Amino acid sequence: MWVENYRPTNPNMVIGNEETRLNFITWLKNWKKKSKPSLILGPPGVGKTTLVHAVAKDLGYEVLELNASDVRTKTKLEKRLGPSRINSTLFEEKILIFLDEVDGIYGRQDKGGIEFLLDLIKSSRNPIVMVANVEENKKMIKLIKSAQVFRFQRIPPKLLEMIVKNILQREDRTLNQVKLEMIVRDANGDVRAAVNSAQVASSGSEDLISELRDIQISPIESLKIFFDSSTSEEAYLALSGCKMQPRDKIRAIFQSIRSIELDRKKLIEIMEELSKADEVVAKIGKTQNWTLLRYFDRILANSLFPTLKGTNVRYREQILPWKLQLRIWNDAVQLKKISSSLAKQHHLSSKDASLLDLPYIMLLSKLKNYENRIVSRLRLDESAVKVLQKEAQKVSQEIR
Amino acid sequence: MRIIVGERFRLPQVEGDIFRSLVKEAGLQYDKTKGYLASSETDLGLVTKILGNALKEEVVVMLKCFICGAPIECEECKYKDACQSSKVFQSCICKDCESKEEVSNIYSMRFTELVR
Numbered sequence: 424m425w426v427e428n429y430r431p432t433n434p435n436m437v438i439g440n441e442e443t444r445l446n447f448i449t450w451l452k453n454w455k456k457k458s459k460p461s462l463i464l465g466p467p468g469v470g471k472t473t474l475v476h477a478v479a480k481d482l483g484y485e486v487l488e489l490n491a492s493d494v495r496t497k498t499k500l501e502k503r504l505g506p507s508r509i510n511s512t513l514f515e516e517k518i519l520i521f522l523d524e525v526d527g528i529y530g531r532q533d534k535g536g537i538e539f540l541l542d543l544i545k546s547s548r549n550p551i552v553m554v555a556n557v558e559e560n561k562k563m564i565k566l567i568k569s570a571q572v573f574r575f576q577r578i579p580p581k582l583l584e585m586i587v588k589n590i591l592q593r594e595d596r597t598l599n600q601v602k603l604e605m606i607v608r609d610a611n612g613d614v615r616a617a618v619n620s621a622q623v624a625s626s627g628s629e630d631l632i633s634e635l636r637d638i639q640i641s642p643i644e645s646l647k648i649f650f651d652s653s654t655s656e657e658a659y660l661a662l663s664g665c666k667m668q669p670r671d672k673i674r675a676i677f678q679s680i681r682s683i684e685l686d687r688k689k690l691i692e693i694m695e696e697l698s699k700a701d702e703v704v705a706k707i708g709k710t711q712n713w714t715l716l717r718y719f720d721r722i723l724a725n726s727l728f729p730t731l732k733g734t735n736v737r738y739r740e741q742i743l744p745w746k747l748q749l750r751i752w753n754d755a756v757q758l759k760k761i762s763s764s765l766a767k768q769h770h771l772s773s774k775d776a777s778l779l780d781l782p783y784i785m786l787l788s789k790l791k792n793y794e795n796r797i798v799s800r801l802r803l804d805e806s807a808v809k810v811l812q813k814e815a816q817k818v819s820q821e822i823r
Numbered sequence: 824m825r826i827i828v829g830e831r832f833r834l835p836q837v838e839g840d841i842f843r844s845l846v847k848e849a850g851l852q853y854d855k856t857k858g859y860l861a862s863s864e865t866d867l868g869l870v871t872k873i874l875g876n877a878l879k880e881e882v883v884v885m886l887k888c889f890i891c892g893a894p895i896e897c898e899e900c901k902y903k904d905a906c907q908s909s910k911v912f913q914s915c916i917c918k919d920c921e922s923k924e925e926v927s928n929i930y931s932m933r934f935t936e937l938v939r
Contacts, residue, residue: 435931435932435935436931438927440863440913441913441937442862442914443863443913444934448938576863576913579886579914580902581902582915582916582930585916585921585927586927589927604902607905608902608905611905
């Protein structure tokens with residue numbers, strides 16, 4: 424991707440926010456112990472994170488990057504950093520502690536994370552750089568007060584045009600002036616958006632650009648474009664332009680796929696790809712590593728697009744009756760509960776318990792002597808028992 | 824009246840309330856000897872509104888070209904409708920510099936000079 428290939432690695436190569444950039448470089452150059460940490464505020468796609476990495480590299484700092492999920496609980500943050508890591512360095516290397524998307528801490532129920540973060544700010548012997556998108560968060564006032572604030576603004580359209588033209592030239596691609604200006608306007612000061620759009624437009628899919636870059640794309644429209652896409656880039660832009668939650672996107676795609684008759688082999692192939700995306704969301708939820716969500720649309724588009732190609736799957740809204748949908752999702756929750764209880768009993772991971780042991784437990788539960796023992800041993804409630812019985816019935820039918 | 828972002832300017836004596844609004848609310852910097860300065864922290868939309876009412880004349884905000892330092896006429900810019908009016912960018916590039924070959928490199932070199 425162009426945005427990654429042409430990401431500036433030197434602070435002089437970052438474009439826009441010249442005064443703020445200069446002030447930030449000066450801050451880090453002059454940083455002394457007990458100096459205030461810095462807080463970079465600004466909209467997405469203006470080069471905040473890029474600048475931190477570039478300046479750190481330029482000044483010889485090793486970046487220790489943390490995200491909001493790491494500072495969600497005090498224990499997690501302590502584990503990740505550890506007092507020794509914060510305050511002393513074995514080989515005297517210069518460490519910069521970088522907290523990306525720090526506004527994310529305040530959006531959630533933290534367990535001492537903020538207090539620990541403020542303590543860390545007071546006690547750290549290393550420079551701390553925090554980055555946030557929003558400052559209109561009252562809860563962030565404490566943090567703003569304790570830090571040296573650098574405000575980034577959107578990149579002026581003329582500079583955006585300069586960036587895009589430069590990349591096009593280096594890629595030996597062209598775009599006519601009207602399209603170029605349209606991309607620059609639509610990007611609204613966001614370099615990432617402008618470069619992504621230029622990449623798609625110059626590859627011949629320009630007709631969709633204005634629709635895909637429009638942040639007002641409704642979920643339905645976005646999913647329609649997703650299924651009609653002719654390249655994975657278009658599919659990605661369609662998904663990223665949609666404000667739905669990742670799980671809802673998966674659910675909507677699942678429903679659309681199930682709404683038409685597909686060859687069994689193809690169906691398995693598509694479902695496998697969809698499950699991979701589902702696993703990614705589950706893993707993000709489990710590790711609380713919310714920063715990874717920014718890659719979700721890319722993963723979903725890149726994995727699903729090739730398998731969906733050539734099929735006539737189109738967006739279908741609410742194909743399954745609501746009651747049936749609820750049952751599907753509720754059953755999944757119950758099965759998870761059973762697996763995790765089984766995992767504890769058998770000293771396995773939940774994944775292994777559900778893959779290896781659960782099918783046998785289901786079969787055993789069909790036998791009268793075992794059912795009560797399983798229920799009491801796994802401490803299953805009534806709804807879990809129902810699901811277990813239902814699934815056991817299916818498994819035994821499959822075997823027959 | 825013209826205000827160039829990043830350049831000092833002087834105003835006729837204004838009332839205390841207006842001065843306070845300009846400095847405290849709009850973030851205009853003031854130095855007794857050097858005059859006023861609009862920086863990246865200044866809410867220029869608010870400055871033009873306050874000064875427009877106080878001076879009873881049109882206040883035009885101009886940016887400086889980051890490369891050559893020339894003032895830029897935003898009114899003539901093809902992107903004037905796409906720029907934010909209240910929060911103006913720190914700098915821009917003028918028409919002449921825009922058409923230079925290797926403008927990206929010139930821009931980066933100019934920043935390198937400032938860092939030194």
